[in-house]
Amino acid sequence: MAEEVKPEEAKAVEERAMTVFRDERQEDWGAIILSIILIILMLVVLYAMGLDPFKIGKVANPLQFVK
Amino acid sequence: MAEQKSLVSKIPSMIPGAILLLIITIISINGAAYIGPKEVFGIPKFFERVVHLNYILWCILIGMTIRNTVGIPSWAREGVNLSRLFLKTGIVLLGSLYTFEILAKLGGIAAGLIVFFVFFSVFMVMGLGGLLGIGRSMAGVLGAACGICGVSASIATAPTVRAKMSEVGYAIATILSFGVITMFLSPFIGHWLGMNAIQYGAWVGTGILNSGQVLAAALAFDPVVAPGHAVAIGEIWNILRIVFIPVVVFVIAIWYSATLTPEEKEKVGRVSLGTLIKEKFPVFVLGFLAMTVVTSLGVFGPAGVIPGTKASTAMVALRILMTDFFAIGLVGLGMFISIKEISATGGKPFYIGWFTGFVKYVLSLAAIVLLSSVLPTSY
Numbered sequence: 136m137a138e139e140v141k142p143e144e145a146k147a148v149e150e151r152a153m154t155v156f157r158d159e160r161q162e163d164w165g166a167i168i169l170s171i172i173l174i175i176l177m178l179v180v181l182y183a184m185g186l187d188p189f190k191i192g193k194v195a196n197p198l199q200f201v202k
Numbered sequence: 203m204a205e206q207k208s209l210v211s212k213i214p215s216m217i218p219g220a221i222l223l224l225i226i227t228i229i230s231i232n233g234a235a236y237i238g239p240k241e242v243f244g245i246p247k248f249f250e251r252v253v254h255l256n257y258i259l260w261c262i263l264i265g266m267t268i269r270n271t272v273g274i275p276s277w278a279r280e281g282v283n284l285s286r287l288f289l290k291t292g293i294v295l296l297g298s299l300y301t302f303e304i305l306a307k308l309g310g311i312a313a314g315l316i317v318f319f320v321f322f323s324v325f326m327v328m329g330l331g332g333l334l335g336i337g338r339s340m341a342g343v344l345g346a347a348c349g350i351c352g353v354s355a356s357i358a359t360a361p362t363v364r365a366k367m368s369e370v371g372y373a374i375a376t377i378l379s380f381g382v383i384t385m386f387l388s389p390f391i392g393h394w395l396g397m398n399a400i401q402y403g404a405w406v407g408t409g410i411l412n413s414g415q416v417l418a419a420a421l422a423f424d425p426v427v428a429p430g431h432a433v434a435i436g437e438i439w440n441i442l443r444i445v446f447i448p449v450v451v452f453v454i455a456i457w458y459s460a461t462l463t464p465e466e467k468e469k470v471g472r473v474s475l476g477t478l479i480k481e482k483f484p485v486f487v488l489g490f491l492a493m494t495v496v497t498s499l500g501v502f503g504p505a506g507v508i509p510g511t512k513a514s515t516a517m518v519a520l521r522i523l524m525t526d527f528f529a530i531g532l533v534g535l536g537m538f539i540s541i542k543e544i545s546a547t548g549g550k551p552f553y554i555g556w557f558t559g560f561v562k563y564v565l566s567l568a569a570i571v572l573l574s575s576v577l578p579t580s581y
Contacts, residue, residue, distance in 0.1 A: 155212055155283045159354055160485060166290035167489035173291070177519050188516035189503035196522045198228050198529075201235040 212280055219274075219281015223288075226268075227529045230260035254389050258421040261529050262385070265536020274537055285534020286353075289414055290486045292527035293441070296427075297493025298520050299434045301507055305494060308400075308438050311577060315408050315569060316442045323562050324349035324450060328457060330554045338461065339365040340551050342454045343373040348558045349450055350443050352377035352412045358447050358482045362455035362473055376555035379544040381415035384563055389423040391567070392432075399424060399432045400577050401570050406432075407439020409566035411559055414535045416440045417528060427525045429507045430580055441487055448478040509580055 156162035181188040234249075234257035242248035249255040268274065274282055324345040331341030342363030346355035356373040359365070388410065392402040406419040420436035427433055455473040497505045502520070506513025513521075570577070 154286050155209065155216060155280055156287070157209070159357065160481075161209075162287055162290065163484055163486035163489075165287050166294050166486045169287065169291045170294040170489055170493075173295070173523055174520070177523060178516065181515055181519060186515050188519070189514050191504055191512045192515035192518065194515055194519050194522065196231070196525065198224075198526050199231050199235060201232040 215280040216284055217281060219278035220284055222275075222278045222281060223285070223530045223533045226264050226533045227261060227526065230264060230533070231257045231526075231529060233257070234260050254393065254422065256422065256425040257529060258418060258425050258532060259386075261533045262418055262422075262536035262539075265533040266539045266541075269537045269539060270541050282534050282537050285531045285538070286414070287531075288527045288534070289417060289531035292524045292531060293417075293437060294486055294489035294493060295520055295524045295527070296434070296437055297490040298497045298502070298505065298517060299427075299429045299507065300438070300494050301498040301505070302494060303498075304429075304507065305438065307578070308435065309442065311573070312404065312407070312439045312442050315404065315566070315573075316439060316446065319408050319562055319566055320349045320443060320446050320450060321453070322565075323558050324454065326558045326561065327554055328454075330558070331551075334550045334554065336550050336554065338458055339363045340369045340372070341554075342458050343370050344376065344551055344555050346447075346450055346454060347373040347377045348411060348555055348562070350447055351440075352381070354413070354444065354484065355447050355450065359451050359454050362451055363458045372551060373555070375543060376552050377411040377559060378415075378539070380556050380559040381410055381412045382539055382544070384410050384559075385415045385419045385422070388419040392423045395571075397570075398579055399430060400435050400579065401574055403432045403435025403437075404439055404577065405567055405570040407436040407443070408570070409563040411562075413440055413444065414532070418532050418535065421528060421532070425525075427521050427528065429505075430509050433528075441490060444484050445487055447484060448475065448482040451482055452478050 154162050156165060178188055181194070184194075186192060186194070234255070238250045238256070239247050240249065242252075245252060327345035327348050328341050331338070331344065336344075343356040343359050343365045346359035347353075349355065352374050356365075356370050356377075360367075360370045384406075388402075388406050392405070397405070402423050403420055406416050406423075410416045410419055416436050417433065417440070420433040421427075424432040452473065452475045455478075459467055459473075496502065497507065497517075502516040503514030504512060505517055
């Protein structure tokens with residue numbers, strides 16, 4: 136930015152940006168990497184549960200206890 | 203490298219907030235499952251059918267209540283800041299709800315609407331900004347915010363129009379405040395008009411200004427994360443819109459530089475579309491497309507993308523993952539809605555942003571109603 140930026144202004148925008156990342160690009164890569172990790176973990180857990188991930192089947196939401 | 207280290211060093215401080223988001227999500231999901239089927243005033247499933255209070259609205263409302271009563275505890279701040287990462291991760295995984303055939307089928311219709319409404323909003327803000335004299339920097343970031351997606355687009359546009367951080371913050375606050383109203387109002391309008399998933403998804407994906415709020419409005423209408431449901435449609439529109447960020451930044455940069463002196467132009471530097479695409483293209487969209495490729499190739503077994511067909515265990519588990527990640531992210535979104543901040547916003551840019559947002563919201567609804575005979579009813 137060419138104009139002077141006050142530290143409190145920068146902080147307010149940072150807070151509104153709702154992110155811990157340096158910029159959008161880093162956050163985007165973070166989302167891609169997290170997705171890959173989640174997919175690998177999911178496959179490991181499904182195999183550990185004795186399920187075949189690639190066959191038709193069902194699993195329950197681990198966060199939902201009330202049916 | 204130093205910044206990577208600082209991100210890694212932040213991880214311990216993110217954990218308490220992330221756990222808070224998770225606890226609120228568990229309460230919301232189970233609270234909605236418990237209260238949803240209850241009979242009130244003799245009406246079965248009152249909260250689901252009449253109030254449309256599903257787990258997504260619970261997540262946002264609990265998040266908002268915390269923010270506007272006790273505030274975000276300082277120990278939870280870093281973890282709550284992970285919200286956007288969780289939402290983007292959910293959107294990457296969402297690519298598994300489509301095949302390229304479906305994207306091509308809906309993408310054509312979506313592209314026409316998106317191109318029209320994105321540039322309509324950008325030029326409307328610029329025009330009104332010129333008439334009311336709000337300054338070109340402010341008009342530039344506000345135009346991008348109203349045209350595409352408040353947070354990402356205004357931040358991306360700021361350097362090219364030499365906007366101050368306060369102007370970026372102002373633009374973000376303006377469109378987020380408008381979005382809060384539309385996020386809660388849209389599901390009621392959608393149900394009242396008897397819209398199907400494609401009509402509703404297309405409308406909120408076009409008419410709501412912020413990506414997180416598009417997601418929230420789609421899930422509030424229909425909380426199911428599966429092919430053919432509102433979230434699957436709304437996100438096609440939303441992603442197409444986000445892809446336009448570099449193009450919109452380019453157009454705004456040309457408009458802005460038209461009034462500069464040769465010396466000022468030299469200071470700002472020459473902007474090329476190629477450079478903007480390289481620097482500003484939202485790369486998480488590539489992750490979304492990679493998931494669509496994987497689904498189209500059947501890597502995870504039967505995708506169950508066509509209604510009536512069954513999905514593999516991995517695909518079902520992926521949809522549960524998306525549901526949970528969206529819920530956790532939307533708790534965070536609720537925690538960033540400050541009624542005090544919204545009510546403190548005012549002035550000409552605020553009214554221009556709200557007016558443009560309102561016109562876009564209403565016109566996009568009218569366009570979807572008019573196009574309802576052209577839009578498919580399912581895919």
